[in-house]
Amino acid sequence: MAPSFHEFDLIQWIREQCPNSKANLIGIGDDTAILQPPLNSEMLFATDMLMEGTHFTFPPATPERAGRKALAVNLSDIAAMAGQPHSALISLALPKSKGPEFAKAVMQGIINLAKEFQIQLIGGDTNSWDGPLVINVAIIGTAPQSKSVKRPGAMPGDWIFVTGELGGSLPDHHLSFTPRIHEASTLNQTVSLHSMIDISDGLASDLNHILRESNVGAILDATTIPISNRISADEPKQTRLQHALSDGEDFELLFTVSPEDGKQLLNQNPLSIKLTHIGEVTSRQTAFLQHPDGSQTSLEDSGWKHEL
């Protein structure tokens, strides 16, 4: 179908905002973009779709913040592999009831974050419909050959670390978080990362992803879990811990390293954000939470439910 006037207008506007900036690719303007893969690199691909009413609501989201989040969650997946983001394709389903200014605002949120992380927008699609806003981002990243960090690779005895603080991502953090691209890259250059994931579903769920892929288990020390001060201090201790374990959308890094590398990270944190040793990988293929009284409880998958 021929593009509507607004679609044509929007694409022209996007081209003006996003001049071609990468030497090895040709972006918007032809039927497809063309990318010459960088030498000695592996390429990373991911896509994530965000829907109004499920992944954000207006308010507290604004069109800009919804756009920003759509790119940020994709950047977080590139961070989880310790890759560098390269370029992205953006597809929008725009509510017919909203005008071009709304579409531009969504794109502005995406463009601002794209500039911050030096990635080029190279294509996509726009449509309007009677439904709510839907934003799909397909992201392309690179890593030096064989250097991206995968989920399998956790070994019994590994120390488990997490960046930042967990829990209470609603109502604001999930719209404003910083994808841990730079932190993942620094960690990957400092130590040997055995396995890594970004926390989207919640610490308990995402740790279980690593453990299942690696055929191992884990024991976490409940007293060490970094609970965010986004969660009210008035809440009972157990409730605060539960939030940190299961709220999700923290978009922090969860990774495992050898005890030697773990000690190095504790001695000298190479990041400008908090880095916490929260437990150890075990061979028994189940995850447990160790409490201060010495008791252990099973660390069930208790992931984030989309409650907005």
Ligand SMILES: [Mg+2]
């Ligand atoms: Mg992920």
